Amino acid sequence: MTIVRTEKLSKVYNADTVPVHALNNVCIEIDEGEFTALRGPSGSGKTTLLNMIGGLDKPTEGKVFINGEEISKMKDSQRIDFRLRNIGFVFQHYNLIPVFTAAENVAFIMMLQGRDKREIQERTNKLLDQVGLGDRKDARPAQLSGGQQQRVAVARALASEPRFILADEPTANLDTKAAMNLLDIMEKMNREQSITFVFSTHDQRVIDRARRVITMVDGAIDQDEIQDPDNTQAG
Amino acid sequence: MMTFLKLAWRNIWRNKRRTMITISAIVFAVLAAIVMQSMNRGSYEVMIDRMVSFSTGYLQVQDYRYDSEASLDNAFHYDDALREKVLGADPRITIVVPRLETFMLAANDVSTRGAIVFGVKPEKEQDFNQIGNYLAEGRFVEANEQAVVMGKGLADRLQLGVGDTLALIGQGRFGMSASGLFEITGLIEHPIHDMNNSAVFLPLGTAQELLSAEGHITGLLISVQQARQTDAVARSLRSTLEDSELVVFTWPELMPELLELMEMDLAVPRLLTVVLYVVIGLGFFGTVLTMTMERLREFGVLLSVGMKRGSLSLVLLIETLIISVMAVTSGIVLSWVLLKLVDPITLSGDAAQAVIDMGFDPIIPMSFAPDQFFIQGLYVFLIALLVFLFPLIKVLRLNILEAARS
Ligand SMILES: Nc1ncnc2c1ncn2[C@@H]1O[C@H](COP(=O)(O)OP(=O)(O)OP(=O)(O)O)[C@@H](O)[C@H]1O
Ligand SMILES: [Mg+2]
Numbered sequence: 357m358t359i360v361r362t363e364k365l366s367k368v369y370n371a372d373t374v375p376v377h378a379l380n381n382v383c384i385e386i387d388e389g390e391f392t393a394l395r396g397p398s399g400s401g402k403t404t405l406l407n408m409i410g411g412l413d414k415p416t417e418g419k420v421f422i423n424g425e426e427i428s429k430m431k432d433s434q435r436i437d438f439r440l441r442n443i444g445f446v447f448q449h450y451n452l453i454p455v456f457t458a459a460e461n462v463a464f465i466m467m468l469q470g471r472d473k474r475e476i477q478e479r480t481n482k483l484l485d486q487v488g489l490g491d492r493k494d495a496r497p498a499q500l501s502g503g504q505q506q507r508v509a510v511a512r513a514l515a516s517e518p519r520f521i522l523a524d525e526p527t528a529n530l531d532t533k534a535a536m537n538l539l540d541i542m543e544k545m546n547r548e549q550s551i552t553f554v555f556s557t558h559d560q561r562v563i564d565r566a567r568r569v570i571t572m573v574d575g576a577i578d579q580d581e582i583q584d585p586d587n588t589q590a591g
Numbered sequence: 592m593m594t595f596l597k598l599a600w601r602n603i604w605r606n607k608r609r610t611m612i613t614i615s616a617i618v619f620a621v622l623a624a625i626v627m628q629s630m631n632r633g634s635y636e637v638m639i640d641r642m643v644s645f646s647t648g649y650l651q652v653q654d655y656r657y658d659s660e661a662s663l664d665n666a667f668h669y670d671d672a673l674r675e676k677v678l679g680a681d682p683r684i685t686i687v688v689p690r691l692e693t694f695m696l697a698a699n700d701v702s703t704r705g706a707i708v709f710g711v712k713p714e715k716e717q718d719f720n721q722i723g724n725y726l727a728e729g730r731f732v733e734a735n736e737q738a739v740v741m742g743k744g745l746a747d748r749l750q751l752g753v754g755d756t757l758a759l760i761g762q763g764r765f766g767m768s769a770s771g772l773f774e775i776t777g778l779i780e781h782p783i784h785d786m787n788n789s790a791v792f793l794p795l796g797t798a799q800e801l802l803s804a805e806g807h808i809t810g811l812l813i814s815v816q817q818a819r820q821t822d823a824v825a826r827s828l829r830s831t832l833e834d835s836e837l838v839v840f841t842w843p844e845l846m847p848e849l850l851e852l853m854e855m856d857l858a859v860p861r862l863l864t865v866v867l868y869v870v871i872g873l874g875f876f877g878t879v880l881t882m883t884m885e886r887l888r889e890f891g892v893l894l895s896v897g898m899k900r901g902s903l904s905l906v907l908l909i910e911t912l913i914i915s916v917m918a919v920t921s922g923i924v925l926s927w928v929l930l931k932l933v934d935p936i937t938l939s940g941d942a943a944q945a946v947i948d949m950g951f952d953p954i955i956p957m958s959f960a961p962d963q964f965f966i967q968g969l970y971v972f973l974i975a976l977l978v979f980l981f982p983l984i985k986v987l988r989l990n991i992l993e994a995a996r997s
Binding site: 407410412413432433436437439440441445447451453454455456460463464465467468469512516 | 594597598605888889892893894895896897898899900902991992
């Protein structure tokens with residue numbers, strides 16, 4: 357089943373001064389259960405594409421459908437609500453709420469969804485256990501390492517039970533061990549709960565572990581290939 | 592909601608020192624404003640009390656015609672029944688004082704002067720304004736005595752003293768001629784200058800007889816427990832006297848010039864308060880401004896993970912309100928304690944002497960009227976709401992991506 361579909365997606369920044377064509381007629385489809393990497397040189401439009409798909413920004417032209425709903429034409433408040441119910445985000449810079457503990461950061465999303473208190477607590481514990489932070493629940497972001505913070509961010513992204521998670525360079529600030537650890541967690545969730553992951557990255561080790569790799573150049577899709585992560589890893 | 596409160600609370604304490612400085616500044620403003628107002632109000636309450644008890648009373652009952660024509664013809668009948676009725680109208684009434692007032696000529700054997708003649712009940716008058724304490728010489732008149740007490744200024748002009756005889760000449764009720772000779776039992780150093788130069792006090796019965804006004808008075812002066820109860824008591828009195836020919840006036844209606852004077856005097860402290868709050872408001876605004884600007888990126892994250900702009904604004908509103916509630920409460924508590932500690936301020940030296948010369952006690956009592964505490968709280972809340980407009984507009988206009996980039 358298709359989760360994300362874009363139709364001739366274009367984005368022009370600074371249209372009235374020095375126009376930057378960040379995206380040109382991008383058409384992609386992403387199916388449920390994919391584990392897809394988005395790669396390309398700096399400035400090729402990866403972040404822009406993720407923002408459009410996640411409804412954080414509006415395209416200049418073209419359409420974005422999530423689960424068949426056209427997110428690109430929703431009003432601001434509708435989009436916020438839609439994101440809360442359907443999309444999880446992990447950003448390059450951890451972006452946790454500094455005054456909340458790890459557990460509170462995760463629970464906050466569910467609180468916004470208006471869930472039952474006990475359910476929130478159980479699910480928070482479960483999610484933090486899943487990302488291997490069961491013993492650091494009450495730590496504030498400042499007391500966690502970069503990798504730990506990024507794992508909290510993944511747990512938070514999962515809290516709302518989204519169908520898919522968008523991650524913009526989730527491993528960019530992590531060392532190899534932490535990056536691989538985060539990938540393990542994401543992969544496990546993808547395999548066991550068939551949560552769809554789309555992440556941008558420059559990191560070859562991360563790209564090697566994706567099953568589909570989309571390469572962007574100058575705001576357009578240059579290559580789109582399926583790979584066998586176990587093979588590439590071995591080779 | 593609890594989560595929003597928690598978020599707001601922790602955000603406030605992210606920068607403890609800044610928050611404490613902001614709160615202290617507001618506490619200081621509230622404290623200064625309340626103390627300033629309390630002192631002013633306290634001294635004005637004393638002043639009003641003096642003015643009012645030596646002239647009009649907080650409230651005065653008159654015949655409805657007396658206001659347009661202050662003549663003995665428009666006096667009204669006063670007896671125990673009316674007295675009970677008035678006293679029963681409101682429990683906050685402490686004392687009722689009947690007076691029969693008219694204008695006459697006061698004369699010695701060679702010259703005459705205009706005089707305001709008061710028929711009074713000596714013991715009531717003493718309860719009401721302790722007039723006996725202002726005797727310069729002699730004693731106050733006793734009930735039904737054929738005698739007068741007069742302002743020392745008037746006596747000096749007529750070159751009369753205690754034991755001399757004063758002639759009063761004038762008109763009684765309905766044009767009856769009225770004149771009589773009275774022994775002077777005492778001279779009053781009246782605290783109100785004009786009265787010192789014109790007042791003559793007779794026992795009420797004697798005055799009624801002189802003026803052919805048996806059983807009549809021109810005004811019934813009424814005291815209340817506290818000056819600020821005047822309007823409320825006026826309302827209950829008015830409804831009690833609804834069906835009669837009697838009307839009720841309050842002291843601001845009887846002495847509008849006194850109120851004007853007070854308003855003028857209060858203008859300066861009011862202006863100071865406004866300046867104080869403008870300065871404090873700017874400081875508060877500065878704190879909220881930095882608290883907002885340094886968190887724009889965080890706001891972007893909150894919005895991108897699904898927090899509604901309305902909820903985020905609510906959190907920021909709570910932050911502003913928590914700061915102001917803490918500041919206002921401590922300001923009010925501190926000022927109350929401070930006022931209790933200094934109350935009443937006893938003047939000393941020249942200032943004290945000047946006040947004593949005017950016939951006042953050399954103390955400034957503090958006012959504890961509750962509204963002055965609440966009003967300052969209200970001002971701070973209004974400032975807080977005004978200050979809150981900035982983060983509100985920022986959040987409503989925030990572009991999520993730009994915020995996340997910053
Ligand atoms: N807000 C903006 N205003 C103007 N130009 C922008 C804006 N955001 C991105 N761009 C431009 O759009 C193009 C695509 O940027 P984008 O951030 O999508 O690239 P990217 O592939 O994510 O790069 P990187 O790998 O460095 O993160 C770039 O040329 C960039 O300068
Ligand atoms: Mg990018």
